[in-house]
Amino acid sequence: MPGHHGSETFFIEGEGIVGEQAGGRPNARAAAAAGVPPFRFSRCGPKGTSVGPAVVAKLAEAMAKGGGGTGDVPAGYTYLGQFIDHDLTMDKTEVELGDDVPPAQLVQGRSPRLDLDSLYGAGPGDPKSAKFYEDDGVHLKIGDTRRIGPDAKKQGHDLPRVDGARTALIPDPRNDENLIVAQTHVAFIRFHNAVVDSLPTSLPSVKRFRQARKAVTLHYQWLIRHDYLPRIVDPAIVTDVFTNGRKIVQPDAGPTEVPTMPVEFSVAAFRLGHSMVRDSYNWNRRFPGQAGSLDYMFEFSGLGGTLGGDTVLISNWLADWRRMYDFAAAGHPELKPASAVNFAKRIDTLLVDPLKHLPPSTFGGKASMGFDNPQRNLAFRNLTRASMVSLATGPQMAQKLANNGVPVTPLTQAQLVDGDNGAVVTGLTSAQKTALVQKAPLWFYLLREAELNNGRLTGVGGRIVAETMHRAMQGSTFSIVRSKGFTPELGDRGNTFEMTDLLLVAFGGQASGINPLGGA
Numbered sequence: 001m002p003g004h005h006g007s008e009t010f011f012i013e014g015e016g017i018v019g020e021q022a023g024g025r026p027n028a029r030a031a032a033a034a035g036v037p038p039f040r041f042s043r044c045g046p047k048g049t050s051v052g053p054a055v056v057a058k059l060a061e062a063m064a065k066g067g068g069g070t071g072d073v074p075a076g077y078t079y080l081g082q083f084i085d086h087d088l089t090m091d092k093t094e095v096e097l098g099d100d101v102p103p104a105q106l107v108q109g110r111s112p113r114l115d116l117d118s119l120y121g122a123g124p125g126d127p128k129s130a131k132f133y134e135d136d137g138v139h140l141k142i143g144d145t146r147r148i149g150p151d152a153k154k155q156g157h158d159l160p161r162v163d164g165a166r167t168a169l170i171p172d173p174r175n176d177e178n179l180i181v182a183q184t185h186v187a188f189i190r191f192h193n194a195v196v197d198s199l200p201t202s203l204p205s206v207k208r209f210r211q212a213r214k215a216v217t218l219h220y221q222w223l224i225r226h227d228y229l230p231r232i233v234d235p236a237i238v239t240d241v242f243t244n245g246r247k248i249v250q251p252d253a254g255p256t257e258v259p260t261m262p263v264e265f266s267v268a269a270f271r272l273g274h275s276m277v278r279d280s281y282n283w284n285r286r287f288p289g290q291a292g293s294l295d296y297m298f299e300f301s302g303l304g305g306t307l308g309g310d311t312v313l314i315s316n317w318l319a320d321w322r323r324m325y326d327f328a329a330a331g332h333p334e335l336k337p338a339s340a341v342n343f344a345k346r347i348d349t350l351l352v353d354p355l356k357h358l359p360p361s362t363f364g365g366k367a368s369m370g371f372d373n374p375q376r377n378l379a380f381r382n383l384t385r386a387s388m389v390s391l392a393t394g395p396q397m398a399q400k401l402a403n404n405g406v407p408v409t410p411l412t413q414a415q416l417v418d419g420d421n422g423a424v425v426t427g428l429t430s431a432q433k434t435a436l437v438q439k440a441p442l443w444f445y446l447l448r449e450a451e452l453n454n455g456r457l458t459g460v461g462g463r464i465v466a467e468t469m470h471r472a473m474q475g476s477t478f479s480i481v482r483s484k485g486f487t488p489e490l491g492d493r494g495n496t497f498e499m500t501d502l503l504l505v506a507f508g509g510q511a512s513g514i515n516p517l518g519g520a
Contacts, residue, residue: 040112042260044248044464045392045400048442051435055428056387059436059444060380062423068275068350069421071455073231075281075342076324079180080228080499081273083188086172086181087118088472089266112261113476114221114469116213119188121171124209132160132171138196138209140189141169143312151286151315154516158313159186159302166302166311176302177362180281183319190506192216195490215490217478219497222488225480227498229469232272232347233462234453241466242481247404249467255482259475262468264397267386268442269464272457274378275447276344279352284320285519288339294354304362320515321503327514330500331493335511338520348451349422349444351379382443394445395438397460408459411445413437415452422451 050056089112111117121129124137134141143158159182160169168176175185196212203211229238245251249262283292299305300317307313321327323342327335345352355378360369363381374380392400398410416437417425423444428436440448446461457465474481491501492509507513 040260044262045397047390048392050387051439055432056383062425063379064356066353069346071346073344074325075344078276078344082181083184112259114472115476118172137205139193142189145313145315148314166307177304179297179300187506214478221473221480234458237462238466246467259471265468286316318516346455349447394440
C-alpha cells in the first residue's frame with residue numbers, strides 16, 4: 001500500500017466495527033465504508049531481515065536467564081508504562097505465533113493517541129461504552145474489595161467487575177492482566193472521579209464529563225512528558241524531540257491528523273518495560289520483603305490469574321503505593337515507608353526468570369502448555385513477533401536516523417555480543433555471530449543500548465520512544481503539544497505533576513488511600 005509521508009502505512013480496524021475477509025481477517029475497506037475511523041500501524045523504518053530461528057532461540061534463552069542489575073526508577077513506573085502501552089496499542093490479530101503476517105493485516109484495537117481510551121472507551125454516550133459509567137454518565141464505575149481476616153472491605157479499591165464473575169468491567173481487559181497494572185487502572189478511575197467531583201454540579205453532564213476528561217488527559221500527558229519519559233529515556237533526547245520536533249515518526253503529519261502506530265515502537269521499543277519487571281515486590285504489610293512474588297501478581301488479577309479463586313480482589317492484596325513510588329523524593333516525607341521502596345530492574349537485555357514461563361491465559365494459550373514451552377518465554381514471543389512483521393533491525397534504524405539528521409553511533413560487535421552485565425549469548429557459530437551483528441533484532445539492540453547507558457534508552461531506542469510519544473500527544477483531541485500554554489493545576493505542588501501527585505488526588509490526599517492496609 002502506498003506510504004503516507006514517505007512511510008509504509010496500513011489501514012486497520014476502527015473501534016467496534018470490523019469488516020471481514022475470507023479467513024476472518026479484518027477488512028479495512030469495510031470499516032471505512034461503515035464510517036469507522038481507521039486506526040493504522042505504520043513503519044518508520046525499512047523492512048528488515050530476521051537473524052533466523054536458531055539465533056532467535058539462543059537470544060531468547062539468554063535473555064530469560066534472570067539476573068540483571070537494579071535500576072534507579074521506582075517500580076511503579078514499570079506498570080505505569082504498561083498502562084500507557086495499553087492506551088496506545090493493542091494487536092488484536094488472531095494468528096499463530098510464528099506465522100508470517102504483514103503489518104497491513106495487524107489489527108490495531110486502540111486509538112494511537114494518548115487519549116485514555118483504555119479508561120474511557122468511546123465515552124458515556126456510546127451504547128457499548130455506557131456500561132463503564134455510573135448512571136449519571138459522568139463518573140466511572142469502580143469496585144470494592146472483599147474483607148479477609150483483619151483487613152476490612154475497601155470501597156473503591158478494586159476494578160469494577162461483572163456481578164458474580166471476576167471479569168473486569170473496563171474498556172481494555174489487559175489492564176487486569178496483573179495486580180499492579182490493575183491497581184494502577186483503579187487509581188486512574190479514582191483520579192477521573194475526583195476531578196469530576198471538583199467541578200460544579202450545575203454543569204450539564206455532557207459538559208462536566210468533557211471538562212473532566214480534558215483535565216485528566218492533559219495532566220496524564222504532562223506526567224508522561226515530565227515524569228515518566230525522563231526516567232526511562234535519556235532526558236536530552238526527550239528535550240530535543242519536544243523542542244525541535246520529530247525526524248522519523250510521521251515528521252510531516254498534520255498536527256490534528258490521526259496518528260499511526262509505528263511497529264518499531266509497538267513490537268520493539270516500548271517492550272522496554274519487560275526488562276524492568278522484578279521477580280518479587282515488597283508489596284504491603286501483609287506481603288513484605290520478597291513475599292509479593294511476580295507469580296502472585298498474576299494470580300491475584302482477573303485475566304492473568306483467578307483472583308485467588310474469588311470474584312473480586314481480597315483486601316490483603318491492596319497496593320501500598322508508598323512502596324512503589326518515592327513519595328518522600330516528591331516532597332511528601334510523611335509518606336516514606338519504614339520498609340524500602342521497590343526499584344525496577346535496570347533496563348537491559350535480561351528478563352527475570354518468571355517471564356520465561358508466562359501464564360498461558362495472558363496470551364490466549366492453552367492451559368495444558370508445558371512449563372518450559374518456548375511460547376511461554378516472553379523474550380521468544382517478542383523476538384518471534386518481530387520476525388513475523390519483518391521488523392527493521394537495530395543497525396537499519398541507526399542508519400535511518402543518521403540519514404535523517406540524527407547522528408547515532410552504531411553499536412560495535414563487542415558491544416552487541418558482550419554488552420555490560422546483560423545477556424550472555426553463547427553457542428553462536430561464526431556465521432550466527434555475524435548475523436547478530438548485521439541483523440540484530442531491534443528489541444535486543446535497543447536494550448543493549450540502554451544497558452550500555454546506565455539503564456536508560458538512548459540512540460535508536462530513545463528516539464523511537466520519545467518521537468512516538470510526542471506524535472501520540474500531538475494528535476490527541478486534548479494535547480499538551482498543541483496547547484503549549486498548559487501547566488498543571490491539580491495536586492499541591494504548583495506547576496508540576498508526577499504520578500505521586502495523581503495518586504494523592506485520586507485518594508483524596510489521604511495516607512489511608514495511599515496505604516489502605518495501614519502499618520509502617
